[in-house]
Amino acid sequence: MVAPARPTSRLRHIELLILLGALQAFAPLSIDMYLPAMPVMERVFHASAGAVQSTMVTFLLGFALGQSLYGPITDRFGRKPPLYASLLLFILSSAACALSPSIPWIAAFRIVQAVAACGGSVVSRAMVRDLFPPEELRRVFSMLVLVLGVSPVIAPLIGSYLLLWFGWKAAFVTQALLGCVCLVGMHFRLPESLAHDAMRPLRLDIIRSSYEQLMKDKTFLGASVVCGFSSAGTFAYITSAPFVFINLYKVPTERFGWLFGAIAAGMVVASQINGRMPHRIPLWRVLRLANLVQLASGLLLLGSVLTGIGGLPGVFAGVFAYVSAQGFVFPNGSAIAMMRHGKIAGTASALLGTNQFLIAAVATIFLAFLDNPAVPMALVIAASGIASTLLNYLTLGARLEAMPQSA
Secondary structure, eight states: OOOOOOOOSHHHHHHHHHHHHHHHTHHHHHHHTTGGGHHHHHHHTTOOHHHHHHHHHHHHHHHHHHHHHHHHHHHHHOSHHHHHHHHHHHHHHHHHHHTOSSHHHHHHHHHHHHHHHHHHHHHHHHHHHHHSOGGGHHHHHHHHHHHHHHHHHHHHHHHHHHHHHHOTTHHHHHHHHHHHHHHHHHHHHOOOOSOGGGOOOOOHHHHHHHHHHHHHOHHHHHHHHHHHHHHHHHHHHHHHHIIIIIIISOOOHHHHHHHHHHHHHHHHHHHHHHHTSOTTSOHHHHHHHHHHHHHHHHHHHHHHHHHOTTHHHHHHHHHHHHHHHHHHHHHHHHHHHHTTOGGGHHHHHHHHHHHHHHHHHHHHGGGGSSSSTHHHHHHHHHHHHHHHHHHHHHHOSTTTOOSOSOO
């Protein structure tokens, strides 16, 4: 059986990108849509800010650890079968969050919701590697960030008005409904991209061999860990944003979505600039420059928070620069990691996501240690910028970015 044909029609090409982007969007939708409701949940359940933030930590942990389950499965059974199970589980767990009687129950169901959301992220990245040649990966991943970036722009806006009109539960109900819509679209319009003769047996020795191959590849490991530390700073901001902007700086709930969306829009614009860069500009060079921008903006943000200079505009500027640079980090880091492992794209996608979100989850644990939410947020962002830049210089560069090992 021959490999699936590459998308040829421009309209079909756009449709595939939208569908793959929608699968990637389950994580940001699950994270961003209920952000405006977090201070309200704090009051409704008589819980601390740290307890409410634990619902974010459990999601990130579940999202990190769950991805490793999908990699070998998608390389064995194809890309679509695991999607059916993951989308159904996402719908049920989202509804369960809305019906939960306490914060611990929400935190528990958020783990299940995260494991379910992993399916879309792992499969969509693997499908990109299946359907597009290595030299196109930077452009395609940048286009995915455009679709993906719409989620953090509109999700808090939607969440703000859902909160005002229907209460905190509405965000989770809406997530369940969006899961239903995506399930229908995936069933009818998304093709199976893994050729039958490319499926790998689901044996322990083969799974171990695949992961050993990835762990021995310094370029893959470096790119995935650099993406992980860079993302840790972004998720530290996302987790702290409601408490920093709404509680600390008294931004009205209905305006929070606009503020949050403006920062996310910076990432979207950056990703589209990245996608239009000439192929002669090396991926590693763009990634390194983006990490340096995150290092500088993280240190400036920390200085602003500790000294009070700049107030809300100073915090906004530092976060805006850091998150915008993520629009260069994710596409280039993902392309560098995935381009060398076409034959085990599902496993590579899973390990890439695991490294990224496990680091982010561990980093967000430190956000509840201080009463002023802006200080731990700035500390984690600055530390993330330092770590990602240092690891970039240690693991990536022109010598390591070679032609793909496998197509």
